[in-house]
């Protein structure tokens with residue numbers, strides 16, 4: 001509506017939308033709810049074929065060599081269509097592999113992630129308020145050429161159905177990034193069902209040997225930071241998609257549902273509510289795009305600002321959408337509830353509004369100008 | 376935040392900043408109440424002599440012909456020093472209207488005094504019975520030979536009691552349907568016989584605006600701008616820039632500066648409840664900045680803002696008011712004190728700032744009116 005997208009970007013968004021519609025759209029998601037895998041490998045492969053997981057990977061490594069805006073566009077469509085596939089983890093795992101140390105193992109894995117042959121999720125989060133992988137929760141020890149992991153990683157999307165994980169751990173004072181396959185000895189996965197009908201896992205590592213190193217302590221810090229902040233932006237992009245769809249559904253309903261002899265959308269109380277929701281979508285989307293425009297590695301401060309804002313606005317909007325539907329919005333049958341539930345997961349994932357406000361406050365400096373002082 | 380100055384803009388900013396710091400009188404900085412004309416117009420005239428009073432006017436009319444980014448820089452640097460708000464009805468509203476709709480004589484006569492600050496203009500649109508529904512206005516102007524005879528009452532005119540002239544909307548066809556088709560745009564010299572201005576004390580205790588009584592006021596025909604009965608279009612043809620600047624994050628940020636200074640001074644900066652509120656506010660202002668720079672990009676590319684200006688006004692005014700909420704909150708038990716409070720190097724009258732910010736959601740199209748516009752024009756909801 002008010003974006004400054006290039007024709008190529010518009011095309012990418014349209015083709016993503018088409019791909020998801022062809023797979024069955026929201027109806028497909030409804031059928032997959034609470035099923036063991038929670039998503040479909042064949043759809044994941046179709047996304048791979050369309051280049052989705054290589055979006056941040058340079059062409060010489062088999063990717064599309066595009067930026068965060070393009071990733072955001074794909075994820076907005078993922079959110080709009082409630083696609084359950086782990087799109088953001090795959091695309092960002094691929095980014096990690098292409099930006100780590102070059103090794104045969106990494107490039108082999110990169111190829112399989114980009115082609116959709118393997119499902120690799122991200123295990124970069126501590127539990128609860130331990131945002132951006134504070135060291136306490138997972139320790140890495142280098143011993144006779146191996147990396148041995150002990151501790152936990154939380155909030156790993158679709159962990160049980162994944163083939164392996166990009167894991168961020170701490171070796172003394174430095175982060176290290178490595179790959180661990182799900183079948184690794186000593187690794188257990190605890191599944192938690194989420195309200196949107198999918199699941200995430202808590203990984204427990206007991207003397208687990210990592211399969212291979214992606215970034216060593218000396219170099220891993222910026223990569224690990226970038227992964228976390230990119231995931232925040234990716235999550236916000238999905239939230240924008242969810243918000244867009246929930247608002248569209250609602251505005252449609254306001255035009256067709258009649259009470260007191262006229263469409264309920266003619267009542268000013270509902271018009272103003274819907275406009276406030278419109279403003280939420282526009283502002284969140286604009287913030288998302290402006291931040292994506294800053295370059296491929298986002299600032300942590302801005303990533304947290306965005307996650308906090310998107311989480312708050314998306315929950316407010318999807319709750320308002322239910323209210324404007326009346327009782328039909330309270331049913332399991334109506335899709336509007338699916339958007340609220342996806343918003344709940346995305347809002348909580350990697351830290352909610354409160355947590356990211358706090359992180360924003362910690363990271364950002366605000367210096368008031370001295371009015372009467374000369375410079 | 377979302378914008379980096381180009382090399383030439385950075386040079387320009389430096390130049391503007393050092394000139395403002397050297398020339399903006401200290402006693403005019405950080406004022407919460409607009410100083411009287413005798414004090415304020417000194418700064419207006421200084422800016423005028425420097426050639427910076429009308430950044431957006433083209434050079435042929437004596438303006439700066441500044442690029443959009445230069446205009447933004449000037450606004451930012453003025454905000455940085457909390458420069459006082461000047462009476463800019465002439466520069467911002469009437470000037471562009473005259474350039475577009477005025478005759479050669481009308482431009483010659485009125486533009487130069489606006490630039491020099493010799494004439495202060497008031498905007499005479501609202502009436503006691505016509506606020507949001509402006510098209511219902513009833514101030515009557517009858518065309519008799521070569522002049523109009525004007526009768527009626529205008530109200531809420533900012534600074535009209537200090538103004539020399541007023542541009543106004545008057546009814547020239549009482550039968551017209553729709554109502555806005557019977558309205559004309561007229562300039563009135565406020566010293567004309569039959570004009571009376573009565574200042575009105577506002578909620579913050581200032582006489583910022585006035586009532587203007589028009590009793591058999593004779594206005595010659597040369598003061599009609601645009602066609603007879605064509606005034607509605609003339610008045611509503613606001614510049615996209617203008618809409619952009621009223622939604623600038625600068626206004627809320629100026630309050631955030633004061634909040635942080637106050638919190639640093641009274642120790643609230645260590646209070647987690649306060650920090651959370653401040654972080655929430657700052658994040659909302661960052662989202663506003665994103666909108667602002669996107670809109671600036673559109674305007675710089677010659678694209679219309681359209682309903683985006685309503686979105687921006689809603690966000691800008693709610694952020695400003697959220698900021699002034701936090702300003703009295705951070706003041707703790709002093710949150711209802713009258714008068715200036717010393718805050719570090721600054722003296723702030725916080726209750727006045729809070730009270731003044733009430734106006735933001737009322738004038739310039741109230742928030743409810745902006746929502747009506749968006750409901751119709753963007754969401755396509757039925758009436």
Ligand SMILES: Cc1cc2nc3c(=O)[nH]c(=O)nc-3n(C[C@H](O)[C@H](O)[C@H](O)COP(=O)(O)OP(=O)(O)OC[C@H]3O[C@@H](n4cnc5c(N)ncnc54)[C@H](O)[C@@H]3O)c2cc1C
Pocket residue numbers: 497498499500501505506507508530531532533584734737738739740741742743744747
């Ligand atoms: C500080 C200040 C400076 C001003 N300066 C000037 C000036 O220089 N020149 C000038 O001409 N005017 C000026 N105004 C007047 C301003 O333009 C009007 O206040 C504005 O148009 C609103 O009109 P009103 O005050 O009559 O409110 P009303 O229109 O009576 O509105 C009252 C309330 O009803 C709501 N409302 C009205 N219609 C609707 C609707 N259709 N749907 C839902 N809600 C509705 C409004 O949002 C508001 O909340 C100024 C006002 C202020 C506060």
